[in-house]
Amino acid sequence: MSGAERLRGAFPGDRTALIPYLTAGYPTLEGAARVGEAFLAAGGDVLEIGIPFSDPLADGPTVQDTTTRAIENGADLRYCLDLATRFSDRVPVVFLLYYNTIFARGAERFLDEAAGAGVSGLVIPDLPVDEAADFARMCEMRGVGFCPLIAPTSSDGRVEEAVALATGFVYCVSVAGVTGVREGLPPKAVELLRRVRAKAGVPVALGFGIGSPEDAAEAAAEADGVIIGSKLMRLVGEVGAEGAGEWLRGVREAVGAVEKAGGVDQKLA
């Protein structure tokens, strides 16, 4: 089974997958592994690992602070790949990273290394579909899932382009903005999820701004997966890995109680 297939299979169909995010190298190189363990123990279905970049322009202050710390801690790409290896035999691991990290390594070499570390998918916030065609094909050849982002401002035409390139899942951005916790789920998020799920042959996950079990449950009614990042990174800083894991367990319960609208259309699975 390819990484991409395995990633798609981690969305169970009848319930919503939980996708916690952690910044590799935060709060420390070893501490990040403990964060990952706590997230798995709390019921994470997919682990999203952020590769620190000096200029993360899609990220709000919370995640920026963690990536700055991680770079100071010495979280280089080798370390990030090793971190992925520690989890990828248990859950699908997805990298969230900026395109210059891939470009600097060389796309082919990067993909070989990522596949070697068992990475199942890639989310690249600064690689919109117009620039992604060649790279997405390279991902497909190596069985690494390409996970394009879709925003509330995306036209129907762009949704179609993104869906056509997606081999992992489609990452819906809940709001126009950067990552970070917000009050409640914006109404446009639900509309966007419905718009994308009507077209997508792969699972559709929602991220950006989900900060409470209630938000997650609301999203779970419409999404195949829920991605939680800033809130968890804030909790890791405030109460540590176990505290963040405890909170995530509450989200797991809230999401588990929700009956999801529609099933995943596993055309590609």
Add this chain to the structure above:
Amino acid sequence: MRQKVDNREGYFGAFGGRFVPETLIHALEELEEAYERYRNDPEFNEELDRLARDFVGRPTPLMLAERLTRKWGGANVWFKREDLAHTGAHKINNALGQMLLAERMGKTRIIAETGAGQHGVATATVAALYGRECVVYMGEEDTRRQAPNVLRMKLLGTEVVPVTTGSGTLKAALNEAIRDWVTNVEDTHYIIGTVAGPAPYPRLVRDLQSVIGRELEAQSRERFGGDPDAIVACVGGGSNAIGAFHPFVGREGVRLVGVEAAGRGLDTGEHGASLTGGRPGILHGNLSYVLQNDEGQIREAHSISAGLDYPSVGPEHAYLKDEGLVEYVGATDDEALDAFVLCSRLEGIIPALETSHAIHYAEKVARELGPGKNLVINLSGRGDKDIGVVAEALGMDAREAGEDPS
């Protein structure tokens, strides 16, 4: 990896593109459509030309720098006087044009980033002219280095947001401006200050700055009966250089020289010379030459001039470099300081520290060309904003009368 990108829309050869979060794509498409619609619109151009004349003071003069010419003993040295444009630099050419587009797109809030503060002041100025809300992001370190420009922006009614992330310079200010735009994209237009950023900005800003080159072309014919033999301009992001070079690119007999900030020296690693000291990479929405480490982490640039303190450069410059159409060279902090004093003393013009890099290197070019030839320095801005930094570097003190720094 080498992408197959030649001749694609939004690219200059292999460089350029649109590497931004999906949320912004719609706004970039909207901007591109608006630009295509209005660039040849008579009413738009009438308004732009009228304000360029009455508000900005265009055309800016072409002046023979007689004492510099004599001192260097080479080609005739001419200054294209962008320092005389309203607000004291070429930046207003772009800010004004984009403001007119923002009005036509119905965007009521304006944001910008700034390094030296010249683009921030230019944007604050046009926002005041049109009565629009304006927010300018500026690195905290730069607000200190360029305090007079912060006060100017505030007086014009603009909110200046000091950015504390990273080195607190232009790179961090750009990140913050992009984050603001992603968040407020519906009612906000981002007036980017240079020929960088995602498509269509590099082309849009180039076209708006090309007024410099078009005027220069006509003035050269009138003053010395033909094209200049060389044009020298400083390059940070590269908007004044592209503006001056654009009509002359590929024209036989016109040597084009872009001068980057070599900071404390290219071999020290502390510089802002992306083209001569960097390699291709992606930053702030486009593929160009970037200062970065092996893993693609962006390095902090260094220059004594805030406007050149940037670890990348506009993608068209990357293309012009690789095609050999423009020579790119460097001048150090110290060399720029010397040129700053020289120009002030010999020509009675205090140039911007950015511009001083070009003045330094122009001496070499003028000598190589020899007497009877014509060299134009794009005098991109005035240096009043820099007197604090220069005084500190030279150990001048206003309270000690009669001190001579040279």
